Amino acid sequence: MKKNISKKVQSIQxxxxxxxxxxxxxxxxxxxxxxxxxxxxxxxxxxxAGIFSLEQGFTSYxxxxxxxxxxxxxxxxxxxxxxxxxxxxxxxxxxxxxxxxLDLVLRTLINPGxxxxxxxxxxxxxxxxxxxxxxxxxxxxTTRDGFKxxxxxxxxxxxxxxxxxxxxxxxNPTGESYRRKELEELKRIILRHNLICISDEVxxxxxxxxxxxxxxxxxxxxxxxxxxxxxxxxxxxxxxxVGFACGPQEIIAGMTKIHQYTIMCVxxxxxxxAAEALVSGKRSTEEMKREYCRRREFVTEELNRMGxxxxxxxxxxxxxxxxxxxxxxxxxxxxxxxxxxxxAVVPGTAFGACGEGFIRISYASSMESLKEALLRIxxxxxxx
Amino acid sequence: xxxxxxxxxxxxxxxxxxxxxxxxxxxxxxxxxxxxxxxEGVILKYKAVINKDLVRSEDxxxxxxxxVSIVPQKDAGFDRIAExxxxxxxxxxxxxxxxxxxxxxxxxxxxxxxxxxFVAEKLSCLENVRGTTTHFLLKKYKEDGVILxxxxxxxxxxxxx
Numbered sequence: 323m324k325k326n327i328s329k330k331v332q333s334i335q336x337x338x339x340x341x342x343x344x345x346x347x348x349x350x351x352x353x354x355x356x357x358x359x360x361x362x363x364x365x366x367x368x369x370x371a372g373i374f375s376l377e378q379g380f381t382s383y384x385x386x387x388x389x390x391x392x393x394x395x396x397x398x399x400x401x402x403x404x405x406x407x408x409x410x411x412x413x414x415x416x417x418x419x420x421x422x423x424l425d426l427v428l429r430t431l432i433n434p435g436x437x438x439x440x441x442x443x444x445x446x447x448x449x450x451x452x453x454x455x456x457x458x459x460x461x462x463x464t465t466r467d468g469f470k471x472x473x474x475x476x477x478x479x480x481x482x483x484x485x486x487x488x489x490x491x492x493x494n495p496t497g498e499s500y501r502r503k504e505l506e507e508l509k510r511i512i513l514r515h516n517l518i519c520i521s522d523e524v525x526x527x528x529x530x531x532x533x534x535x536x537x538x539x540x541x542x543x544x545x546x547x548x549x550x551x552x553x554x555x556x557x558x559x560x561x562x563x564v565g566f567a568c569g570p571q572e573i574i575a576g577m578t579k580i581h582q583y584t585i586m587c588v589x590x591x592x593x594x595x596a597a598e599a600l601v602s603g604k605r606s607t608e609e610m611k612r613e614y615c616r617r618r619e620f621v622t623e624e625l626n627r628m629g630x631x632x633x634x635x636x637x638x639x640x641x642x643x644x645x646x647x648x649x650x651x652x653x654x655x656x657x658x659x660x661x662x663x664x665x666a667v668v669p670g671t672a673f674g675a676c677g678e679g680f681i682r683i684s685y686a687s688s689m690e691s692l693k694e695a696l697l698r699i700x701x702x703x704x705x706x
Numbered sequence: 707x708x709x710x711x712x713x714x715x716x717x718x719x720x721x722x723x724x725x726x727x728x729x730x731x732x733x734x735x736x737x738x739x740x741x742x743x744x745x746e747g748v749i750l751k752y753k754a755v756i757n758k759d760l761v762r763s764e765d766x767x768x769x770x771x772x773x774v775s776i777v778p779q780k781d782a783g784f785d786r787i788a789e790x791x792x793x794x795x796x797x798x799x800x801x802x803x804x805x806x807x808x809x810x811x812x813x814x815x816x817x818x819x820x821x822x823x824f825v826a827e828k829l830s831c832l833e834n835v836r837g838t839t840t841h842f843l844l845k846k847y848k849e850d851g852v853i854l855x856x857x858x859x860x861x862x863x864x865x866x867x
């Protein structure tokens with residue numbers, strides 16, 4: 323049967339830790355710090371808007387680009403929040419989460435053999451989706467540079483076949499983020515080589531120590547940037563699957579072409595709810611952010627105290643401590659911790675080979691769960 | 707609102723040491739801030755929120771909202787008569803409000819009879835009380851921001867990226 327499967331799909335490596343995940347899902351009474359989504363449910367005003375739209379009979383297709391109301395809402399939101407100016411007519415596309423946006427932009431840009439630079443550890447899909455689009459991912463190891471891409475390493479990774487870079491900040495899985503000055507330096511190189519920056523900023527609203535700077539907001543960067551964002555993290559709407567892509571008109575037009583043939587449009591209920599989130603969800607976002615920030619302080623303090631070295635993440639809801647002193651590999655550490663103490667974390671290797679020696683801990687869990695889980699990790703470390 | 711208060715308002719049992727970790731402060735700082743709040747009466751007391759529907763005992767209580775119209779007193783306005791009302795231990799809350807009546811008084815009693823006799827024998831006969839309307843509570847859904855329902859299990863899948 324294997325001969326029926328395309329060579330390209332066969333060449334994609336399934337995630338090496340699938341077996342570990344199945345183990346977690348099969349176990350009971352586990353405290354999971356392995357979850358990549360908020361523990362809050364979508365704010366009630368937003369859920370209510372979705373229900374109301376169903377009652378009103380909004381059950382049809384929408385325009386391929388997405389409801390105009392939502393695109394206009396995004397235009398205003400991006401303008402007032404970040405000073406970004408994207409036209410709701412032809413520079414914004416509503417996508418099925420950032421995941422679809424990423425797939426669309428890669429398929430729109432890549433000719434066979436084009437190279438895409440991906441700083442690692444990174445979100446799991448960047449590499450495989452690049453390959454599926456016919457591109458060649460060029461991974462840059464950032465573990466020695468505080469999990470951030472340095473201008474030197476970027477410069478070194480670029481050659482004639484380089485088409486663009488996938489930048490993600492705050493970073494899943496490390497929680498690191500870039501300050502404006504650091505972004506400026508990266509931008510200069512990206513513009514000099516005329517690359518496209520695919521900027522995944524889905525955690526942007528969850529930045530704690532400084533103001534988040536969107537990449538297209540840097541002077542001169544907009545024409546070389548495709549800005550990807552979504553409602554999942556800012557408004558706790560993961561299951562609604564609403565994201566958006568903003569960029570130069572011709573790139574968005576290309577993306578819309580693929581989107582119209584493969585997806586048609588994002589479900590209307592989700593779009594209606596998202597439009598409401600832009601209007602009345604701000605307060606909930608601020609509350610969630612304050613709560614995450616407290617948990618972040620608590621978790622990083624505790625991890626460092628028990629010797630799991632961890633820099634303070636500046637955004638998202640992840641900590642990425644080193645577990646090297648345990649003498650175990652990331653996968654062994656995670657498996658043993660699960661079996662012995664029933665705490666689930668994600669091995670760093672899920673996010674690239676250079677994630678070896680680290681684990682990802684998500685603090686999108688209640689304070690009670692976090693306290694208990696950290697107690698168990700302490701016990702686990704003490705037992706060996 | 708001060709963040710310490712925001713944390714304690716959600717969970718009064720969080721230890722000062724933990725609050726210190728969450729806010730990157732010294733435990734001593736948090737302790738003295740809390741002591742100051744207590745002294746100034748910003749923090750009045752700490753208590754458990756109990757879902758009384760689940761407590762099956764002799765002491766189960768009924769609650770009534772009573773609209774009270776009063777004649778304000780010279781010099782003291784509503785305050786003096788309010789004080790006479792809220793001093794009764796049966797009164798759990800008392801508010802002066804705008805609208806068609808003056809005081810909203812919440813009364814708790816063991817059963818309908820105790821509440822009725824409180825209204826008939828204590829409240830209505832007070833000088834300056836012009837009239838009362840009593841509403842008995844049938845079911846509580848949400849109180850002080852807490853939904854009175856057992857928390858459901860987390861619906862998220864255990865591992866995701």
